[in-house]
Amino acid sequence: MSKVGTPKGTRDFSPAEMVKRNYIFSTIRASFEKFGFMPLETPAMENLSVLTGKYGEEGDRLLFKILNSGDYLDKTPENLLNEKNSRALTKHISEKGLKYDLTVPFARFVATNHGTLSFPFKRYQIQPVWRADRPQKGRYREFFQCDADIVGKESLLCEVDLIQLYDDVFKNLKLDGISIVINNRKILTGIAETLGAKDKMVDMTMAIDKLDKIGKDKVLDELRNKSFTEDQLSKLSFIFTLSGSNVEKLNAMKEYLKDSETGLFGITELETIFKHTDKLGVEVLDFDVTLARGLDYYTGAIFEIKVLDGSMGSLGGGGRYDNLTEIFGVKNLSGVGISFGADRIYDVMTDRNLFPDNLQKFLDVLFINFDDDCASEALSHIKNLRHADIKAELFPESDKMKKQMKYANDKGARFVAMLGEDERQKGLITVKNMQTGEQKSVSPSELIAIVKA
């Protein structure tokens, strides 16, 4: 039998991995709900008309496309087949694709249902997405996104809400040494205006976006190639020199952008946000004017979660976008959203050993199976334990003790319970604490108390 593994770039999640992932998801979900976000799910597949053209040419290429059912070649133009024109043939034999992110399907949902939604519409989604990307370390073809968005209000209090949400989740995960980096697209526009390079806004931002990876000099080289003048580049260099507190950086940029109305508006927006987050004690919010992110999408505040020791890429990001739903025919719905990168959070938490010890305890009590009479009585006890929300089970065969104890160990059982003939006559259960090795005979109700303690 060939190929009994999973397809390239996809993974099984074993019980040991699942409990760690679920710990991350349930922590994020709890914060989402405390902050008033409501759950939503969209299908794995979408019509290609919904997906294509939303992620650029590269994105279209990376969509997993689903072959039409039945005799899909029946009405296909013959010349495309003769020419072996894969690219042109696709739209004749495939109508659906797997979703590439959670945002476009969410926009479709809002566009379709906006008449019945109450705004601000705050929803969260925790679901897998698929990309036919070349798999490599930390990059998968199937991976989970955790998104929270607020749609329909332009108030900066939405941004404040999302920043607190990031802060809350990372605190609850005990993941410190991270920074919520913030910038504003209007400030980047202001910089381009200040350089007299408004028309080269995209080039500028794409180059700045690489600062972390290639360094300042190479960013400037790249801009030189895009015919930025030395004068413009020396003006731009100022933004790489910013330091000090958020207020100091904002003040310096206010001076720098004094001739750009848009730029100054971006500064004011950030000042409003900082006014609230400072008061609310969010200490990890950092203004970084070199934060760029995908320009064609975001229109106001942009966020990114950086790990301070720099060993890992971003743990999440987001920002304010105008007209999320305009592509689906519904205008004037501004929104702001953030995303958590669950896979990278998993990796950082594994490195730092941040998962609670008890996650791998899949069982509270294993009853050893000595014989049929013992088994029969154990089942009654197990029923009562489960009724008390205790994870309990009986080894289903009267196998060797060593084998049963190994099973208890493998499953992380906290206690092993034994019902020998002697105990049965006295109405007792011998319970062994698997951590301390301590062993004693107790009544059924004492057993529940011990396990619950």
Add this chain to the structure above:
Amino acid sequence: MSKVGTPKGTRDFSPAEMVKRNYIFSTIRASFEKFGFMPLETPAMENLSVLTGKYGEEGDRLLFKILNSGDYLDKTPENLLNEKNSRALTKHISEKGLKYDLTVPFARFVATNHGTLSFPFKRYQIQPVWRADRPQKGRYREFFQCDADIVGKESLLCEVDLIQLYDDVFKNLKLDGISIVINNRKILTGIAETLGAKDKMVDMTMAIDKLDKIGKDKVLDELRNKSFTEDQLSKLSFIFTLSGSNVEKLNAMKEYLKDSETGLFGITELETIFKHTDKLGVEVLDFDVTLARGLDYYTGAIFEIKVLDGSMGSLGGGGRYDNLTEIFGVKNLSGVGISFGADRIYDVMTDRNLFPDNLQKFLDVLFINFDDDCASEALSHIKNLRHADIKAELFPESDKMKKQMKYANDKGARFVAMLGEDERQKGLITVKNMQTGEQKSVSPSELIAIVKA
């Protein structure tokens, strides 16, 4: 913009639907874990070599197939293109498909990892599966399965465990008026042997399987067409007349099957199971010798959940299978599993109004936004409420009161909080109970106490 809906047979789940679905899933998951089942997830897509040939010809046809990436026609035999031979072309342009159920991917997982697993391996999976079936009421192309299986032990105590698990879940969902119907494949084999029709076992079982839908006479007609003799049919008719208690039915079948060793073995298995479940107080287990289910798969006990008022199909099913993993090269791993049909459970619970009232309360407290000063102070209170695990938010604009109250209503907010200038000076918050309409001014800590009460 055409086609902004979801693909045919797939659905968005709105917040109102999500909380009901999550209630079902979390109830099932809690029981799974109490019973010692461990979580597992497999990818949405599998290699077609894993999926095809496992579900019969019909199943192969219903697999959603994923188009290969890149220039997928490049190495395709030209004659298949010229002939427009869709069926033969598929295997050249598609290597992966969406999973059709949770069982085959689980078998693949066990086969690949059996060297590292501890047996009995008890796992649960709650994940979507996909079938390119014709959509109709209650039948979707993307739907969730909730499976629990015990692999690697032949002990009937595994069956007892799963029957209790069914019982536990339906009790916790307060879903009564259901029956866990049980039969045994060996008993069906015994019946075929008793009729002297062992070679027509498949025909017999397929006909009996339709009893609920077409009635006894048409079952017999169908068997007549499959050249069962009148003598055989009159012998068979006995099984439709069985009535009384489980013990009475088992005794009658024991007499009926007295010449079939296999049949009697099936009876003994059920007797052992009933001995335990009776003692454990499972009242809804019903022996029905006409329960058939997919024969090629199951080899021992088979289960099905029936709704007694008969308005709805099965809410779940399962059974014992031999050699789940043999198709993937690993022999002698018997297993037994059950499945919950989440969509049908959802429908029955909706019909009977069984969901808790508070599910649609997406918010505990909405703070009304009067102006910037009010908003700023509200944010501090909200921070403390959330810290106390209370779902709280501020309306992000100082919009009309009516609009803000409508938002609170739409979100099912339990309380609305107001911070007028007067309250702010006194350090109080006016809180309105949205259910009773009662309104009073309280301190911040009193507010927490009221919401938590």
